[in-house]
Amino acid sequence: MESRNLFRFLLLLLSALLVLLFTRTWIHLPYTPSDKAELLLCSHYSPWCTSKNRIQAKSEPNSPKSQNHQTQNPHHPLDPLTITEINQARTILSSYKPFSSSPFTIHSLVLSEPEKPTVLNWKKGTPLPPRKASIVARLNSQSHILTVDLSSNQVTHHEISTKSGYPTMTMEDMTTSTWAPLSNPDFNRTIQNRGVSLSDLACLPISLGWYGKKEEDRRLIKVQCYSMQGTANFYMRPIEGLTVLLDMDTKQVVEISDKGKEIPIPKAKGTDYRFSMAGKNTIPLNPISIEQPKGPSFTVENGHLVKWANWEFHLKPDPRAGVVISRATVRDSDTGEVRNVMYKGFTSELFVPYMDPTDAWYFKTYMDAGEYGFGLQAMPLDPLNDCPRNAHYMDGVFPAADGKPYVRENMVCVFERYAGDIGWRHAESPITGMEIREVRPKITLVVRMAASVANYDYIVDWEFQTDGLIRVKVGLSGILMVKGTPYENMNQVSQQEDMHGTLLSENVIGVIHDHYITFYLDMDVDGSDNSFVKVNLVKEETSTEESPRRSYLKAKRHVAKTEKDAQIKLKLYDPSEFHVINPSKRSRVGNPVGYKVVPGGTAASLLDAQDPPQVRGAFTNNQIWVTPYNRSEEWAGGLFVYQSKGEDTLAVWSERNRPIENKDIVVWYTLGFHHIPCQEDFPIMPTVSSSFDLKPVNFFDSNPILRVSPNLEKDLPICRASASA
Ligand SMILES: *[C@@H]1O[C@H](CO)[C@@H](O)[C@H](O)[C@H]1NC(C)=O
Ligand SMILES: *[C@@H]1O[C@H](CO)[C@@H](O)[C@H](O)[C@H]1NC(C)=O
Numbered sequence: 001m002e003s004r005n006l007f008r009f010l011l012l013l014l015s016a017l018l019v020l021l022f023t024r025t026w027i028h029l030p031y032t033p034s035d036k037a038e039l040l041l042c043s044h045y046s047p048w049c050t051s052k053n054r055i056q057a058k059s060e061p062n063s064p065k066s067q068n069h070q071t072q073n074p075h076h077p078l079d080p081l082t083i084t085e086i087n088q089a090r091t092i093l094s095s096y097k098p099f100s101s102s103p104f105t106i107h108s109l110v111l112s113e114p115e116k117p118t119v120l121n122w123k124k125g126t127p128l129p130p131r132k133a134s135i136v137a138r139l140n141s142q143s144h145i146l147t148v149d150l151s152s153n154q155v156t157h158h159e160i161s162t163k164s165g166y167p168t169m170t171m172e173d174m175t176t177s178t179w180a181p182l183s184n185p186d187f188n189r190t191i192q193n194r195g196v197s198l199s200d201l202a203c204l205p206i207s208l209g210w211y212g213k214k215e216e217d218r219r220l221i222k223v224q225c226y227s228m229q230g231t232a233n234f235y236m237r238p239i240e241g242l243t244v245l246l247d248m249d250t251k252q253v254v255e256i257s258d259k260g261k262e263i264p265i266p267k268a269k270g271t272d273y274r275f276s277m278a279g280k281n282t283i284p285l286n287p288i289s290i291e292q293p294k295g296p297s298f299t300v301e302n303g304h305l306v307k308w309a310n311w312e313f314h315l316k317p318d319p320r321a322g323v324v325i326s327r328a329t330v331r332d333s334d335t336g337e338v339r340n341v342m343y344k345g346f347t348s349e350l351f352v353p354y355m356d357p358t359d360a361w362y363f364k365t366y367m368d369a370g371e372y373g374f375g376l377q378a379m380p381l382d383p384l385n386d387c388p389r390n391a392h393y394m395d396g397v398f399p400a401a402d403g404k405p406y407v408r409e410n411m412v413c414v415f416e417r418y419a420g421d422i423g424w425r426h427a428e429s430p431i432t433g434m435e436i437r438e439v440r441p442k443i444t445l446v447v448r449m450a451a452s453v454a455n456y457d458y459i460v461d462w463e464f465q466t467d468g469l470i471r472v473k474v475g476l477s478g479i480l481m482v483k484g485t486p487y488e489n490m491n492q493v494s495q496q497e498d499m500h501g502t503l504l505s506e507n508v509i510g511v512i513h514d515h516y517i518t519f520y521l522d523m524d525v526d527g528s529d530n531s532f533v534k535v536n537l538v539k540e541e542t543s544t545e546e547s548p549r550r551s552y553l554k555a556k557r558h559v560a561k562t563e564k565d566a567q568i569k570l571k572l573y574d575p576s577e578f579h580v581i582n583p584s585k586r587s588r589v590g591n592p593v594g595y596k597v598v599p600g601g602t603a604a605s606l607l608d609a610q611d612p613p614q615v616r617g618a619f620t621n622n623q624i625w626v627t628p629y630n631r632s633e634e635w636a637g638g639l640f641v642y643q644s645k646g647e648d649t650l651a652v653w654s655e656r657n658r659p660i661e662n663k664d665i666v667v668w669y670t671l672g673f674h675h676i677p678c679q680e681d682f683p684i685m686p687t688v689s690s691s692f693d694l695k696p697v698n699f700f701d702s703n704p705i706l707r708v709s710p711n712l713e714k715d716l717p718i719c720r721a722s723a724s725a
Contacts, residue, residue: 067303067395069082069083069395069397069405069407070083070084072084072303074128074131075128075301075302075303075304075305076128076302076304076305076314077113077114077118077119077122077128077129078111078113078119078304078314078316078324078326078327079111079302079303079304079314079316080110080111080304080316080317080318080396080397081109081110081111081131081133081397082397083397083405083407085131085133085150086109086133086397086399086403086404086405087404087405088150088153089109089133089135089148089150089403090106090109090399090402090403090404092148092150092153092154092155093106093135093137093146093148093155093403094403096155098139098140099137099139102139102140103139104137104138104139104144105137105138105139105170105172105401105402106135106136106137106170106399106400106401106402106403107136107137107138107143107167107168107169107170107401108134108135108136108167108168108319108320108399109133109134109135109136109399109403110133110134110318110319110320111131111132111133111134112132112133112134112147114129114130114132115631116343116528116629116631116664119326119327120343120528130149130150130151130152131150131151132147132148132149132150132156133147133148133150134146134147135147135148136167136168136639138166138167141218141249142160142161143160143161143166143167143640144158144159144160144161145157145158145159145160145161145639146158146159161639161640163638163639163640163644163647163648164210164216164640164643164644164645164647165638165639165640165641165642165643165644165645165648166219166640166642166643166644167639167640167642168319168320168369168370168371168372168373168376168642169205169207169221169248169371169372169373169642170400170401171373171376171400171401172400172401173205173221173248173401174205174372176251177205177221177223177246177248177251178203178204178205178223179203180223180246180251180252180253181203181223181225181244181246181253181256182198182201183251183253184244184253184256186253186256187244187253187256190242190256190258191225191239191242193261194239194242194261194265195265196225196227196229196239196265197229200227200228200229201225201226201227201228202225202226202227202228202234203223203224203225203226204223204224204225204226204454204455205221205222205223206221206222206223206224206363206364207221207222207366207367207371207372207642207643208220208221208222208245208363208643209363209365209612209613209616209643210612210616210643210644210645210646211362211363211612212612215643216643218247218249219247219248219249219642219643220245220246220247220248220254220643221245221246221248222243222244222245222246222363223243223244223246224238224239224242224243224244224360225238225239225242225244226238226239227239227265227268229268230268230269231268231271231272232272232273232274232277233271233272233273233479233683233684235455235479235480235481235482236266236268236271236479236482236505236508236682236683237265237266237267237268237271238265238266238482238483238484239260239265239484240260240263240265240360240483240484240485241257241258241259241260241261241263241359241360241484242256242257242258242259242260242360243256243257243359243360244256244257245257257359257360259359259360260360260484262486263484263485263486263507264484264486264507265484265507266482266484266505266506266507266508267506267507270505270683271683272683273479273683273684289388289389290388290389290390290416290417290418291390291717292390292416293715293717296390296392296415296416297309297416298392298414298416298445300315300392300394300414303394304316304394306414306445306447308416308445308464309443309445309464309466310330310331310332310333310466310468310704311328311329311330311331311445311464311466312327312328312329312330312331312338313325313326313327313328313329313464314326314327315394315412315414315447317375317378317394317395317396317397317398317408317411317412317449318346318375318396319373319375319376319396319398319399320369320370320373320374320375320376320635321346321347321348321369321374321375322346322347322369322374322375322378322449322451322460323346323347323375323412323447323449323460323462324344324345324346325342325344325345325346325447325462326343326344326345327340327343327344328340328341328342328343328345328464328470329341330468332700332704333700333704333705333706333707334700334701334702334704339526339699340524340525340526340527341468341470341523341524341525341595341694342470342521342522342523342524342694343522343523343524343528344520344522345462345470345472345519345520345521345522346519346520347369347374347460347517347518347519347520348369348518348519348520348619348634348635348636348637348668349367349369349370349518349619349635349636349637349641350366350367350368350369350374350458350515350516350517350518351365351366351367351514351515351516351518351605351613351616351617351619351620351637352364352365352366352367352368352456352513352514352515352516353365353513353514353605353607353613353614353617354481354511354512354513355500355501355511355512355513355514356483356500356501356511356512358500360483361483361500361511364481364513365613365616365617366453367616367617367637367641367642368451368453368458369635369637370635370637370638370639370640370641370642371641371642372453372454374451374453374458375396375398375408375411375449375451376398377451377452377453377454378396378408378411378412378449378450378451378452379408379411379450379451379452380408380409380410380411381393381410381411381412381413381448381449381450383410386413386448386450387413387415387448388415388417390415390416391413391414391415392413392414392415393409393410393411393412393413393414394410394411394412394413394414395407395408395409395410395411396408396411396412411449412447412448412449413446413447413448413449414445414446414447414448415445415446415448416443416444416445416446417443417444417445417446417463418441418442418443419442420441421441421442422439422440422441422442423440423441423442423443423466423467423705423708424439424440424703424705425438425439425440426438426439427439438710439710440705440708440709440710441710441711442465443466444463444464444465444466444471445463445464446461446462446463446464447461447462447463447464448460448461448462452478455478455479455480455481456476456477456478456479456481457476457477457478458474458475458476458478458517459473459474459475459476459477459687459689460472460473460474460475460517461473461474461475461691466704466705466708467696467703467704467705468695468696468699468700468704469693469694469695469696470693470694470695471691471692471693471694472519472669472671472691472692472693472694473689473690473691474517474671474689474690474691475687475688475689476515476673476675476685476687476688476689477684477685477686477687477688478684478685479683479684479685480504480510480511480677480681480682480685481511481513482504482508482509482510482511482677483500483501483508483509483510483511484507484508484509485499485503485507485508485509486507487499487503487507487509488506488507489503489506490503500512501676501677502676502677502678502679504677504678504679504681504682505679505682505683508682510677510678510681510682511677512674512675512676512677513675514603514605514672514673514674514675515672515673515675516603516605516617516620516670516671516672516673517670517671517672518619518620518636518650518668518669518670518671519668519669519670519671519692520634520636520666520668521597521666521667521668521669521694522629522664522665522666522667523580523595523665523666523667523694524664525580525581525582525593525594525595525699526582526585526593526699527582527584527585528629528664529582529583529584529662529663529664530580530581530582530583530662530663530664530665531559531560531580531581531582531583531660531661531662531663531665532559532560532565532566532578532579532580532626532660532665532667533557533558533559533560533578533579533580533581533592533594534557534558534560534565534566534568534576534577534578534579535555535556535557535558535576535577535578535579536555536556536557536558536574536575536576537553537554537555537556537575537576537577538553538554538556539551539552539553539554540552540553540554555577559583559661560626560660560661561659561660561661562657562658562659562660562661563625563626563627563628563653563654563655563656563657563658563660564654564655564657565660566624566625566626566660567621567622567624567625567654568622568623568624568625569604569622569623570599570602570604570623570624577596577598577697578596578597578598578599578624578667579594579595579596579697580594580595580596580597580665580667581593581594581697582594583661583662584662587698587699587701588701589701591698592698593698593699594696594697594698594699595694595695595696595697595699596694596695596697597624597667597669597692597693597694598692598693598694598695599623599624599669599692600671600690600691600692600693601690602623602670602671602672602673602690602692603672603673603674604620604623604672605617605620605621605672609621612646615645615646616637616641616644616645616646616649617637617646617649618646618649618650618651618652619636619637619649619650619651619668619670620670620672621651622670623669623670623672624667624668624669624670625650625654625667625668626660626665626666626667626668627650627653627654627658627660627665627666627668628658628659628660628663628664628665628666629663629664629665629666630653630666633650633653633666636649636650636668637649637650650668669692671690671691671692672690673688673690675688
């Protein structure tokens with residue numbers, strides 16, 4: 001018996017070895033003897049990356065692999081609901097009164113995350129906490145909020161919203177609203193009177209905000225239309241001044257406002273942006289690509305747990321937020337300790353007010369996450385262009401309005417970036433007699449998604465650096481929302497006229513607008529209880545006896561005690577750093593360990609605080625806010641922002657002025673852009689980006705990337721197609 005077992009074991013070992021050998025041979029195919037001669041001929045070119053023998057091209061054809069979602073199981077307490085779980089939640093809801101007897105629509109069906117301590121205490125390999133679904137559904141003209149326990153098949157929580165505002169639109173709401181006006185004969189007549197053929201019509205569903213009684217007590221939407229004739233870029237051909245007010249539930253036209261009859265529809269010529277339509281490429285560039293001969297340095301464990309260099313975090317697509325980063329930890333290179341940095345970070349809300357108060361424009365004050373679903377609008381990424389070749393892709397699994405799950409493929413990508421930047425450096429000048437030139441390349445890990453909210457495209461990057469810094473970057477591209485005008489040249493426009501924007505082309509005005517993107521950042525620096533410290537740089541004056549200097553700058557620390565202490569408006573001439581510290585943990589030399597929020601180029605809203613859009617977008621009144629952690633305060637504009645009056649925003653919560661010192665706190669940061677369009681934005685906008693950083697401050701005892709190795713010639717292959725003989 002014993003010897004038979006040994007024999008079996010040896011046989012197993014042998015076959016394992018054979019498999020290993022085979023795999024290695026296969027992976028190293030370029031090095032097989034037949035290639036040797038060629039190898040010698042071009043010995044200084046590593047042959048692995050030539051056009052004929054790219055390993056990547058063999059194992060991974062150009063399009064990313066699609067994942068099998070049918071068989072997917074959750075592995076982590078924060079893993080999004082699987083297809084099976086979404087189906088199960090829908091089934092439970094369908095047999096629960098009153099949902100069992102009346103038709104309903106699902107506006108949101110996502111994982112109800114376990115309580116924070118449960119997640120923090122969970123260990124890999126132990127059973128998952130009970131899986132629950134959080135559902136927002138509309139039934140009998142009411143918004144219901146429910147929790148469904150998937151382990152007991154029970155609805156465990158059910159409330160009907162009493163607040164103003166409606167849930168995020170479903171994709172079906174948007175699609176049917178777009179076509180609904182066509183059932184109205186007056187609408188058809190209006191379009192035809194404008195000289196547009198109904199077959200060339202393209203319409204957009206536009207959220208209408210809240211401006212008083214007229215917008216209350218029913219779900220409404222405004223529809224505006226464009227001519228597709230002669231171009232894919234219909235956005236540049238508005239049927240100006242025509243607005244259809246629609247009841248989103250009944251799909252009945254409530255009102256048609258037609259105030260632009262004298263405004264011509266701008267020409268189609270020069271508006272198409274597609275490569276297939278473009279002329280000859282006039283900007284010659286040779287191909288460029290990042291090569292990782294040994295493969296990427298990161299892994300994505302069980303679909304969602306990303307491990308790279310000293311970082312580890314959980315990543316999931318979300319229909320409303322886009323992507324959610326959770327449990328971000330960094331390993332201390334001195335001690336090997338895995339240290340908490342951020343429990344959860346995501347795009348909480350957007351606010352995009354246009355600066356034109358006239359009939360067809362005043363209401364355009366979008367809140368893209370809560371109204372349209374920032375994740376729902378994230379289209380599949382384009383391999384090689386949206387993300388480099390070395391990217392890994394992640395799909396989103398979301399519910400449709402009927403609760404049935406669908407897969408949004410390649411919604412998120414993860415890749416290592418080497419942009420030729422420097423991590424740190426020093427070179428000695430010959431005057432010291434020392435010959436030192438030490439440089440380290442900067443290699444980072446990027447998580448990316450791109451949401452196309454109708455015309456506009458938002459690119460959101462979470463970039464992790466080995467020195468502990470996290471950069472959150474938002475890029476804006478896509479197509480402007482433009483206004484038709486009779487003017488064809490600025491010489492026709494009087495000085496006094498307020499055009500609300502810039503003449504971009506004949507009959508096309510790019511209307512001035514702002515973009516605000518508010519991030520939720522639940523920082524847990526070495527633990528949940530943290531404090532927020534304003535480190536204010538102030539000018540100190542000196543007396544002449546003291547020093548030949550008249551003034552110097554001094555850092556004054558102020559620990560925020562309550563929420564109002566931490567409502568921050570950025571000021572260039574009264575600068576501060578904004579630290580999130582752990583007051584009970586000190587560095588080797590006694591500084592509190594921390595992370596700071598470092599604002600980048602940004603903009604602040606200048607609208608009147610009482611202007612209805614600004615009341616709803618009041619979460620942009622400050623660039624930084626800090627609130628005590630509260631599970632129900634995640635969406636800066638409120639859970640239900642569609643047509644809301646603004647009574648459930650971050651600004652309202654913060655007015656409670658709760659204590660925030662040495663507590664589990666959440667930092668909110670708003671990135672802003674003012675956009676005065678210019679002609680280069682026509683017919684499609686080159687990307688404009690801005691970012692902010694979360695940067696360690698006395699968190700590590702010394703430079704955490706001191707021992708990173710430099711790039712060495714022998715590790716870096718030179719790729720040349722000609723090397724492939
Ligand atoms: C309006 O035009 C569309 C497209 O031609 C057509 O399908 C629809 O029936 C028309 N509506 C009415 C009320 O005639
Ligand atoms: C948590 O947030 C909800 C929603 O804003 C609020 O009703 C509740 O009072 C908050 N709880 C605490 C302890 O602040």
